[in-house]
Amino acid sequence: xxEMLSLSNDPILFIAVMLAKILAVFVVLLLIVxxxxxxxxxxxxxxxxxxxxxxxxxxxxxxxxxxxxxLFFKEDIIPAQASKVAFILAPxxxxxxxxxxxxxxxxGGDVVIGGYTVPLQIADLDVGILFILAMEGLGxxxxxLAGWASNNKYSLLGGIRSAAQVISYELxxxxxxxxxxMLAETLSLRxxxxxxxxxxxxWFVFSQPLAFCVFFITSVAEINRVPFDLPEAExxxxxxxxxxxxxxxxxxxxxxxxxxxxxxxAVISTLFLGGxxxxxxxxxxxxxxxxxxxxxxxxxxxxxxxxxxxQLMFMGWKVFLPLALLNIVITGAVIVL
Amino acid sequence: xxxxxxxxxxxxxQHPSTHGVLQLILELDGETVVKATPHIGFLHxxxxxxxxxxxxxxxxxxxxxLDYLAPMSNNLGYxxxxxxxxxxxxxxxxxxxxxxxxxxxxTRIKSHxxxxxxxxxxxxxxxxxxxxFRERELIMDMYEKLxxxxxxxxxxxxxxxxxxxxxxxxxxxxxxxxxxxxxxxxYEGLLTGNAIWQKRTQGVGYISAEDAIDIGLTGPALRxxxxxxxxxxxxxxxxxxxxxxxxxxxxxxxxxxRYTARLDEMRESCKIIQQCLDRLEDGPIxxxxxxxxxxxxxxxxxxxxxxxxxxxxxxDGFKPEPGEIYQGIxxxxxxxxxxxxxxxxxxxxRMKVRPPSFVNLQALPQMVxxxxxxxxxxxxxxxxxxxxxxxx
Numbered sequence: 001x002x003e004m005l006s007l008s009n010d011p012i013l014f015i016a017v018m019l020a021k022i023l024a025v026f027v028v029l030l031l032i033v034x035x036x037x038x039x040x041x042x043x044x045x046x047x048x049x050x051x052x053x054x055x056x057x058x059x060x061x062x063x064x065x066x067x068x069x070x071l072f073f074k075e076d077i078i079p080a081q082a083s084k085v086a087f088i089l090a091p092x093x094x095x096x097x098x099x100x101x102x103x104x105x106x107x108g109g110d111v112v113i114g115g116y117t118v119p120l121q122i123a124d125l126d127v128g129i130l131f132i133l134a135m136e137g138l139g140x141x142x143x144x145l146a147g148w149a150s151n152n153k154y155s156l157l158g159g160i161r162s163a164a165q166v167i168s169y170e171l172x173x174x175x176x177x178x179x180x181x182m183l184a185e186t187l188s189l190r191x192x193x194x195x196x197x198x199x200x201x202x203w204f205v206f207s208q209p210l211a212f213c214v215f216f217i218t219s220v221a222e223i224n225r226v227p228f229d230l231p232e233a234e235x236x237x238x239x240x241x242x243x244x245x246x247x248x249x250x251x252x253x254x255x256x257x258x259x260x261x262x263x264x265x266a267v268i269s270t271l272f273l274g275g276x277x278x279x280x281x282x283x284x285x286x287x288x289x290x291x292x293x294x295x296x297x298x299x300x301x302x303x304x305x306x307x308x309x310x311q312l313m314f315m316g317w318k319v320f321l322p323l324a325l326l327n328i329v330i331t332g333a334v335i336v337l
Numbered sequence: 338x339x340x341x342x343x344x345x346x347x348x349x350x351q352h353p354s355t356h357g358v359l360q361l362i363l364e365l366d367g368e369t370v371v372k373a374t375p376h377i378g379f380l381h382x383x384x385x386x387x388x389x390x391x392x393x394x395x396x397x398x399x400x401x402x403l404d405y406l407a408p409m410s411n412n413l414g415y416x417x418x419x420x421x422x423x424x425x426x427x428x429x430x431x432x433x434x435x436x437x438x439x440x441x442x443x444t445r446i447k448s449h450x451x452x453x454x455x456x457x458x459x460x461x462x463x464x465x466x467x468x469x470f471r472e473r474e475l476i477m478d479m480y481e482k483l484x485x486x487x488x489x490x491x492x493x494x495x496x497x498x499x500x501x502x503x504x505x506x507x508x509x510x511x512x513x514x515x516x517x518x519x520x521x522x523x524y525e526g527l528l529t530g531n532a533i534w535q536k537r538t539q540g541v542g543y544i545s546a547e548d549a550i551d552i553g554l555t556g557p558a559l560r561x562x563x564x565x566x567x568x569x570x571x572x573x574x575x576x577x578x579x580x581x582x583x584x585x586x587x588x589x590x591x592x593x594x595r596y597t598a599r600l601d602e603m604r605e606s607c608k609i610i611q612q613c614l615d616r617l618e619d620g621p622i623x624x625x626x627x628x629x630x631x632x633x634x635x636x637x638x639x640x641x642x643x644x645x646x647x648x649x650x651x652x653d654g655f656k657p658e659p660g661e662i663y664q665g666i667x668x669x670x671x672x673x674x675x676x677x678x679x680x681x682x683x684x685x686x687r688m689k690v691r692p693p694s695f696v697n698l699q700a701l702p703q704m705v706x707x708x709x710x711x712x713x714x715x716x717x718x719x720x721x722x723x724x725x726x727x728x729x
Binding site for chain 1: 714
């Protein structure tokens with residue numbers, strides 16, 4: 001195996017490769033985000049005996065671009081009573097953490113470029129998974145800030161709901177994957193993927209089904225998707241934290257929602273489904289897994305009613321948290337035995 | 338430092354789920370509702386006053402606009418009231434009566450479909466919304482075939498019907514009621530067994546039988562609290578006593594019970610419509626009462642007597658004896674009553690509408706106080722209010 005490419009052994013190549021990787025991941029992510037909106041409308045449309053977008057371009061394929069353009073040219077309104085700096089900052093604070101998270105997700109095995117090994121991952125942090133949890137936690141500040149800065153009671157309620165929701169569910173999500181670390185004996189995502197290599201049955205979804213379920217559900221709650229979309233519950237809070245937003249700022253919230261979906265799908269695929277492992281070349285396997293989870297998320301949106309705030313809290317603290325703890329105990333016992 | 342501050346939030350009239358333009362002033366402690374005050378009147382059009390300046394025939398189209406989700410039920414209540422005022426209730430031909438029952442029950446299904454659609458959407462189940470509107474569209478098509486309008490039907494007439502059923506209409510109705518039980522199963526499949534749906538509706542918006550009676554709650558909301566009261570059976574009108582149907586009641590009086598009660602009511606309505614189809618026989622559709630009913634169109638176009646008859650009736654109207662009556666019917670949302678006073682002129686002296694939504698809305702503060710904000714939405718949905726008839 002050749003030496004790992006790093007800043008010290010070939011700085012120019014390293015920077016070039018790094019930029020190429022960042023660009024590729026960013027572009028792919030943006031594309032998925034854009035077309036996730038299209039896919040959601042199409043899939044839910046067909047589930048509801050409608051067609052979804054059909055008019056913009058063939059099969060309505062230009063719809064995301066049309067939506068983007070439309071939002072871009074809309075008037076950008078900042079309410080007079082809003083706290084201006086926080087109001088402008090909030091959408092960015094949601095979007096940036098969502099995008100950064102993808103940096104630590106490995107999207108393929110190692111390749112050899114110019115005599116050096118290059119991992120197909122932007123950054124292999126030793127505490128990769130902690131980084132992801134941290135970034136997901138950071139995203140909620142954007143929502144709370146948006147709710148508070150809008151100076152609107154519905155927004156405020158949405159922001160508060162979101163804070164409570166993310167805090168409760170982050171605990172359960174974090175604890176549920178502790179069992180995965182115990183099996184993989186590392187926090188690096190690269191290491192976790194390696195620990196699942198070999199046969200398909202090495203995937204942690206088979207050895208940790210409970211952790212998988214708990215992590216999936218809590219992740220859905222963390223990214224505020226149906227049935228846990230309380231912060232923006234449109235029939236209760238008008239539009240929740242983003243009620244007062246318009247134009248590109250609103251688009252940023254929208255992008256963040258879909259980016260978060262991609263991130264959650266990618267993280268679950270990496271932690272439980274072997275990441276890029278599978279019959280096809282690495283990236284395609286990962287993308288397929290991501291698309292599968294995104295489909296499930298969209299499917300859930302078409303099917304489930306919304307849970308109530310107190311029920312959400314009850315489930316977080318009294319169901320998922322004990323389950324995650326129990327799972328750690330069981331896993332520990334199995335490892336020791 | 339234990340002073341508790343509450344937040345007053347103004348919900349509606351521009352809010353996605355206040356079913357039109359209901360305005361609620363909510364006092365919230367966190368997310369818990371301390372006090373709820375409905376403010377109504379945003380959609381006030383003065384229907385009752387407008388009716389006083391029109392002859393009895395011409396006031397009929399106003400009633401479509403009360404509960405615009407169940408226009409034919411409003412029409413039915415009005416024509417029954419006027420017929421009672423005129424004392425011609427017994428003169429209505431059999432065919433007209435059967436068609437009236439059939440359309441009233443189709444209207445009940447139509448109204449309940451909108452209720453289920455919006456109620457489910459309020460709680461977050463999007464797909465049911467679209468499914469219900471798909472079926473409602475079929476009823477709208479029938480409305481259109483029958484009366485030319487999808488919502489403002491204006492189909493019934495004092496003394497009978499405006500025109501006979503169009504060709505193929507019975508087959509449309511038959512197809513619809515044959516398919517409806519399957520559709521109802523689909524809705525139930527999406528909602529009834531769903532744990533989230535159960536959690537969101539069971540025990541929410543509870544009202545006891547005593548309170549329901551005290552407030553004057555009627556319709557499915559009353560029956561879900563365990564009160565066995567249905568005007569179709571207990572005070573029959575337009576021939577309901579001849580039909581065989583169950584009055585659906587439930588015990589617990591919560592949102593879930595009102596949901597299952599309405600679903601079962603739709604099944605019962607299908608049964609009644611089937612019986613109507615079986616009873617439908619050829620015959621006149623208007624009472625033989627030239628003082629009240631317009632002559633047939635061919636007479637108007639071909640004979641001077643017919644023309645004069647039509648002209649007199651349209652310009653002068655008919656003049657009931659002075660007196661006052663009350664006629665209540667079991668509309669989809671509850672008891673819809675018309676209180677009519679005649680002073681002997683061609684216009685009603687007073688037309689007082691007792692709309693079910695208006696009375697049912699009174700129960701809202703009691704049902705939501707102490708519960709969460711999300712329950713307010715569920716409760717507004719389960720009461721099945723329409724602002725068109727609340728504000729009139």
